[in-house]
Amino acid sequence: MLVDPGQLRLLALIERHGSLTAAAHALQLTPAAVTQQVAKAERDWQMPLVTRGPRGATLTAAGALLASHGRTVEEASDRAEAELAALLGHLSLRLRIGTFQAAALHLLPPALTALRHRHPAADVSVMDVVSGRGVDEISAGHLDVAIVASWGKPLAPPPHLRAHSLLLDPMVVVLPDDHPLASRPADAELRLEQLRNESWVSILAGHAAREQFHDAAREAGFTPTVRFETESYDVAQALVGTGIAVALVSRLALTHAPGTTHRELAHPRPYRQLYAVTRTDASLTPLAGMLIELLHDVARDITATWEAPLRLRNS
Template sequence: MVVDPGQLRLLALIERHGSLTAAAHALRLTPAAVTQQVAKAERDWQVPLVIRGPRGATLTAAGALLASHGRTVEEASDKAEAQLAALLGHLSLRLRIGTFQAAALHLLPPALTALRHRHPDADVSVVDVVSGRGADEISAGRLDLAIVASWGTPLAPPPHLRAHSLLLDPMVVVLPDDHPLATGQPADTELHLEQLRDESWVSILAGHAAREQFHDAAREAGFTPTVRFETESYDVAQALVGTGIAVALVSRLALTHAPGTTHRELAHPRPYRQLYAVTKTDASLTPLADMLIDLLRDVARDITATWEAPLQETQR
């Protein structure tokens, strides 16, 4: 026969409490339900297990034997319950975050500071993750939340993941500060990409979505860009622009204001990247993820306001 651990545990509880009613209370069942379970156990084991008397219930020799194993089941059940409660308590305070450099520098720190004020006992960790790997890290269970970017097209995660929109991050042109387009017109002048058709460019490495977006934008502007320098870092790109040897298309969030550089907004339609927080669709075990997303959106609104303020000042 197939042993039912529930029957073993029931006999252990009857032995401990000395009555079916007390055992029923411990199991949060009715006495009638426990009586039925005892009857079923005796049919299954084909031997009397419980002796009912005016002062309660005692076990037969067979019942006591099974109850000894039931105590093991009960101890394992109690241990499992305690460990699960501890795990869920830990998970409720744990938040493993992955993010790329610009978001780690400008978007995440204020949100984490606010989260720490609300939950000083939070168990937070942060790792560098390129946007293309963020969703995979969530799926593999190594991260609870990843900040990722999508260039020009909406992010479409698989059904078990959810993308929470955070920030629209426009591309700007970074120029040497002595470039004619920087010195010959007001700082709030928007540039058209075709004005830079004859420039040498620093660009993100080929094969990256940002590089594809750049070439698509140049194609729409009627030229093929001359890419002299390739890098995986917007910081490196801006440092190279500062030497005066090239120009670059850089996200507004990633601007470092490197020495020797300035930047200009692009006229509409301007390329952009969209920033998202990616989580599992069911993130009920990590409630801090939803809280951080709200805080990230607050920070994103503040950042966007600082971008718009200079433009509003010039329009007055």
């Protein structure tokens, strides 16, 4: 026969408490339910296990033998409960974050500072993860939150993941500070076709940002002359500072590198959308939800600084 650990534990509780009623209370069952379970155990084992009397219940020799194994089951159950509680307590304080460089520099730090003040004991780790890998890292269970970007197209994660929209990050033109177009007012918007004859620093071919740039140039009526390729907006801006090219850079990634200035693009302007990706069921990591709220707050503050000059210009 198959041994039912629940029956072993029940006998151990009857032995400990000396009555069916007390054992029922320990199991949060009714005395009638415990009586039925004892009767079933005696049928399964085909022998008497419990002797009922006016002063409670005692175990037969067979019942006592089974109860000795029941104590092992109960001890293992108690350990499992304690270890699970410890694990859940650890998970409730753990937060594994993946993010790309611009978000790590400008979006994440204020949110982490606020999170640390609310939960000083939080176990936080941050990994440098390119946007194209963030969703996969969440799916694999390696991260709790991934900050990713999508260039011009909405992010569509699989059903078990959720994408929380954070902000629209518009592209701007970074120019050498002695470029003829840099002499225009700082709030003057440029049209991409005004830069059709320039040499460009661009993100590496095959990246979504590069595809977006070529699409925007094509819509502006020209094919860009890309002289330099890089995977970093920081490197692109440093090269622009030498005066040898111009670049299309996200607003969030602006470094104001020496020798450079930037100008907004006239509408329609290219942009990237920033998201925080989590698992749909993030109940074991409550800090993930709190971080999302804080990232929304930071994103609103950043966007407000971008929009303030526009409001002043249009007032």
